[in-house]
Amino acid sequence: MPEEERLHPLTALVKNESGVLSRLSGLFARRGFNIDSLAVGETNDPDYSRMSITVKGDRDILDQVVKQLNKQVDVISVKDLSETFHVERELSLIKVHAGTESRSEIIELADIFRAKVADVGKDFVIVEATGSADKVEALEDLLEEFGIEEIARTGRVVLERAAKKKTKKS
Amino acid sequence: MPEEERLHPLTALVKNESGVLSRLSGLFARRGFNIDSLAVGETNDPDYSRMSITVKGDRDILDQVVKQLNKQVDVISVKDLSETFHVERELSLIKVHAGTESRSEIIELADIFRAKVADVGKDFVIVEATGSADKVEALEDLLEEFGIEEIARTGRVVLERAAKKKTKKS
Numbered sequence: 001m002p003e004e005e006r007l008h009p010l011t012a013l014v015k016n017e018s019g020v021l022s023r024l025s026g027l028f029a030r031r032g033f034n035i036d037s038l039a040v041g042e043t044n045d046p047d048y049s050r051m052s053i054t055v056k057g058d059r060d061i062l063d064q065v066v067k068q069l070n071k072q073v074d075v076i077s078v079k080d081l082s083e084t085f086h087v088e089r090e091l092s093l094i095k096v097h098a099g100t101e102s103r104s105e106i107i108e109l110a111d112i113f114r115a116k117v118a119d120v121g122k123d124f125v126i127v128e129a130t131g132s133a134d135k136v137e138a139l140e141d142l143l144e145e146f147g148i149e150e151i152a153r154t155g156r157v158v159l160e161r162a163a164k165k166k167t168k169k170s
Numbered sequence: 171m172p173e174e175e176r177l178h179p180l181t182a183l184v185k186n187e188s189g190v191l192s193r194l195s196g197l198f199a200r201r202g203f204n205i206d207s208l209a210v211g212e213t214n215d216p217d218y219s220r221m222s223i224t225v226k227g228d229r230d231i232l233d234q235v236v237k238q239l240n241k242q243v244d245v246i247s248v249k250d251l252s253e254t255f256h257v258e259r260e261l262s263l264i265k266v267h268a269g270t271e272s273r274s275e276i277i278e279l280a281d282i283f284r285a286k287v288a289d290v291g292k293d294f295v296i297v298e299a300t301g302s303a304d305k306v307e308a309l310e311d312l313l314e315e316f317g318i319e320e321i322a323r324t325g326r327v328v329l330e331r332a333a334k335k336k337t338k339k340s
Contacts (some may be wrong), residue, residue, distance in 0.1 A: 022198070025183075153327065159322050
């Protein structure tokens with residue numbers, strides 16, 4: 001994989017204030033980084049939010065961006081988790097077209113992927129899938145044949161397993 | 171609930187380009203809206219991303235922001251789903267301190283909430299919970315007594331069930 005195509009999962013603890021998101025995403029944009037996925041959610045302290053950001057790009061430039069982010073007053077800490085052991089999850093709500101015949105087939109597929117049925121309507125089923133990006137995408141691909149009406153995916157959230165570093169892959 | 175405290179789930183289909191997030195979050199910040207939760211993820215078309223945004227604030231001002239967002243070239247569509255039937259989900263990775271005695275108790279609690287165990291370490295368990303914000307928070311509260319080390323929550327993702335409007339609650 002070329003260096004620019006590599007995905008980097010970042011995790012940042014930031015102040016829960018108006019304007020923080022705009023300032024931080026501006027920093028990435030000015031360096032030409034496209035944010036691949038982003039999740040901003042609450043933490044156990046209402047004063048802080050945790051951002052999980054996945055960006056694609058060159059490692060050296062990213063290191064500079066992380067350094068700049070760490071200098072911001074709104075930012076408590078930023079870490080690049082690419083080289084650490086981590087757990088990565090995302091959630092996808094997939095609204096699939098479903099007639100009376102295809103409905104049970106869709107639910108069966110969802111079961112295999114340990115996905116849940118979030119809602120059923122006259123002509124649709126909303127499937128709630130969680131897992132790694134690969135797993136979620138595999139299910140989306142399989143459901144494609146029934147006709148996907150809409151997808152809403154959270155960005156990836158990432159938690160470090162331990163502070164131990166992975167041995168660097170070449 | 172006072173009007174300024176009401177949560178509005180918005181869904182936006184935007185171009186998957188560098189800088190879009192910064193421009194859109196800037197629009198909210200200039201109006202003093204704090205983004206409560208945000209999820210940006212891929213859609214079935216790689217050229218577009220879907221943002222699920224939850225903001226707190228005055229309805230009339232929000233209507234103006236939605237109008238402004240709809241005028242942006244990067245924005246395909248924005249909808250305020252407060253008055254429609256919708257499915258709302260989020261995912262939380264919760265790293266809980268766990269000794270040998272408390273581990274089984276934590277796993278039992280996770281089971282009751284239909285949450286999964288994403289990872290187990292020597293002195294921690296990572297629980298993966300999904301559901302409405304209320305459900306996720308209820309589990310977080312229960313796990314608090316064991317000692318929460320870290321939480322990473324995706325923002326809420328929202329999908330409209332049908333185009334039908336809810337009858338307005340007073």
